[in-house]
Amino acid sequence: MRKAHETVLEIDLNALEHNYRFLKSQLRPETKFLAVVKAFAYGSDAPRIAQKLETLGVDYFAVAYVSEGIALRKAGITLPILVLHPLPVHFESLIDNCLEPSLYSPKVLRDFLEVAQKKNQKNYPVHIKFNTGLNRLGFWENDVDFITETLNEREEIKVVSIFSHLAASEDLKEAPFTYRQIEIFEKIAEEVTEKLKHAPFKHLLNTSGIINYRNAQYDMVRSGIGLYGFGNDRIVDADLRPVVTLKTVISQIHKIEPGETVGYNRAFTSTEYRKTATLPIGHADGIGRQYGKGKTFVHVKGQLALIIGNVCMDMIMIDVTGIDCAAGDEVIIFGENPTAESFAASANTISYELLTGISQRVKRQYMGR
Numbered sequence: 001m002r003k004a005h006e007t008v009l010e011i012d013l014n015a016l017e018h019n020y021r022f023l024k025s026q027l028r029p030e031t032k033f034l035a036v037v038k039a040f041a042y043g044s045d046a047p048r049i050a051q052k053l054e055t056l057g058v059d060y061f062a063v064a065y066v067s068e069g070i071a072l073r074k075a076g077i078t079l080p081i082l083v084l085h086p087l088p089v090h091f092e093s094l095i096d097n098c099l100e101p102s103l104y105s106p107k108v109l110r111d112f113l114e115v116a117q118k119k120n121q122k123n124y125p126v127h128i129k130f131n132t133g134l135n136r137l138g139f140w141e142n143d144v145d146f147i148t149e150t151l152n153e154r155e156e157i158k159v160v161s162i163f164s165h166l167a168a169s170e171d172l173k174e175a176p177f178t179y180r181q182i183e184i185f186e187k188i189a190e191e192v193t194e195k196l197k198h199a200p201f202k203h204l205l206n207t208s209g210i211i212n213y214r215n216a217q218y219d220m221v222r223s224g225i226g227l228y229g230f231g232n233d234r235i236v237d238a239d240l241r242p243v244v245t246l247k248t249v250i251s252q253i254h255k256i257e258p259g260e261t262v263g264y265n266r267a268f269t270s271t272e273y274r275k276t277a278t279l280p281i282g283h284a285d286g287i288g289r290q291y292g293k294g295k296t297f298v299h300v301k302g303q304l305a306l307i308i309g310n311v312c313m314d315m316i317m318i319d320v321t322g323i324d325c326a327a328g329d330e331v332i333i334f335g336e337n338p339t340a341e342s343f344a345a346s347a348n349t350i351s352y353e354l355l356t357g358i359s360q361r362v363k364r365q366y367m368g369r
Ligand SMILES: *Cc1c(COP(=O)(O)O)cnc(C)c1O
Pocket: 036, 084, 165, 205, 206, 207, 208, 222, 223, 224, 225, 226
């Protein structure tokens, strides 16, 4: 690891490779692997991550929005890219960039057909998303006849796959609900396959699904968080390696007298002599205000230092009393230790939110290739 002289997000491509190989090892060899690289590849760097994964042999990519797919095409990604949540206003540029839409409602299907017809498409690849209990996006089971009749009539588009998304794959207390989702999905898939003139492939599992419900891997799985090093579970985490490390550096040390306060709104009052360090990272970089006021630790020279007072836009202050450190020393916000998962948990949130919130102001740096 290189020593940080400013705030950097270090991206370890070897860790990414390790995680990909681990997740693959949990699957049947013939199961296709879709890598989810939405939201800047969970806050890291989608083009670099996707380039690496393409060389490792993933089969598919997914992003949330069309603009994210276009960024991947611009970076030279040639694999198919599924757009999970395309909006009709972007259907033309979706087609122009050879992206594959998830169609999730009768309106979206009709809107897409209209654009595909206008652009003289034939057998344009699309994916049909079914709602089996998450109640977020997706056709309902009773839309099957409408979908299959429409598709059998029209040749502008062709269904490559049908899929659904689990609501609580990481929570084994919800296993009965998950098995119910699996059952509903299988029933829908059977019906669609019977009524269409061809058999689309099927996929359901996200990262925790791969771990907990691998019998439902079907033809492909869709993994995001696992690739970046987290499995929503301590035991699984032990087999994965965090891809990103957020580091920064001490800008200034202060000696605080008893009764003095630190930061905006005087949110921290010192009861004794304390040594504090000011760091060049704040809520504009993705460390939100929920991490302030003595809830969250960072690491300085292998020792724990508490974030004190309010998080500012561009800075945080930490308590380094008793730690032998000076301006210029490196600070680990999260990485191997503390992990993004435990850092996030200290403020009652999850690694997904913390990682995707790391802003574009933070410089990206790479390890491995
Ligand atoms: C984000 C997303 C995934 C990836 O989930 P992870 O828990 O990060 O593996 C898979 N499928 C859909 C539909 C998603 O929106």
